Amino acid sequence: MNLIIDQGNTVCKVAIATEEELVQCYTFPHLSLRDAGQILSAHPSLEAAIYSSVARVDKPLLGLLSERLPSVVMVDEHTAVPLEVEYDRKRLGSDRLAAVVGAYSLAPRERELLIVDSGTAITFERVTSSGTYLGGNISPGLYTRLKALNHFTSRLPLLSDLKDTSLGYGTTTQEALSRGALRGLIYEVDGYIRSLRSLHPEAVVYLTGGDAQMIQELLEEDVYVEPNLVLFGLNKILEYNK
Structure with missing residues (x-):
């Protein structure tokens, strides 16, 4: 069994996995040593772990994992992956x-891929049908856009909870902000997908x-939603490095 740890910008996601699938998932604001110790004790069949962080590296946590498990992989620019990467690995999250x-x-083999990850930032990643990661683009995420409008203006309020998902025109400032940010993001994602499918109609989008x-739910284009795609990918990287 594998322990998968993904420390993101706002939360830490953790999974217990077999070679092929995730069997249990947890979410923490930050994975403390106590939390990690409890997970390790609750799953004595764990044999390997992989650690990924977009923030600073938690050295005490890595030390605990190394003490308790035979194999620990920390993802960095040297970690082997099962496809060719053209992006600068030193700067790649x-x-x-x-x-x-x-x-x-x-994905099915020999299909062009687009991977869209929407959080604090929204990223667009391109993989060719031959298995080459060409690179990607980074854009502000939905709430980052709303925070920027509040920060760089004098009177626009900060919207912290987006309940209005209409793409129409707003009749209040709050509606104008939420619908403007959301509509811009939806058009952006749909635009990337249409651009790719104009060249490769059978392209798959995750x-x-x-x-x-x-x-x-708001896109015009068809996509596959995979909420735990990063955890699943980390598990594949761990298996590839065994």
Whole structure:
């Protein structure tokens, strides 16, 4: 059994996995040593772990994992992955790489891929039908857009809870902000997908991240939603490095 740890910008996701699938998932604001110890004790069959962080590396946590498990992989620019990578690995977030590996592992062979991860930032990653990760783009996520409008203006309020998912025109400032940010993001995602499918009509698109389900319901283009794509990809990377 494998222990998968993904420390993101806002939460830490943890999974227990077999070679092929995730069997149990947890979410923490931050994975403390106590939390990690309890997970390790609750799953004595664990034999390996993989650790990914877009923030600072938690050295005490890595030390605990190394003490308790025979094999621990920390994802960095040297970690082997099952596809060719043209992006600069020194500057590539491990969560982005894991999402790419996860989608590549799930998708039918010889299909062009687009992976969209929507959270604090929204990322667009391209993988060719021959298994080459060409690179990707980074754009502000939905709530990052709303925070920027509040921060860089004098009177626009900060919207912390987006309950209005209409794409129409707002009749209040709150509606104008929420609908404007959301409509812009939806058009952006649909635009990327249409651009790819104009060249490769059979291209497969995977959508993940905290806003994935809401975005999928508003898109005109068809996509697959995989909420745990990064965790799944990390598990594939761990298996590849055994």
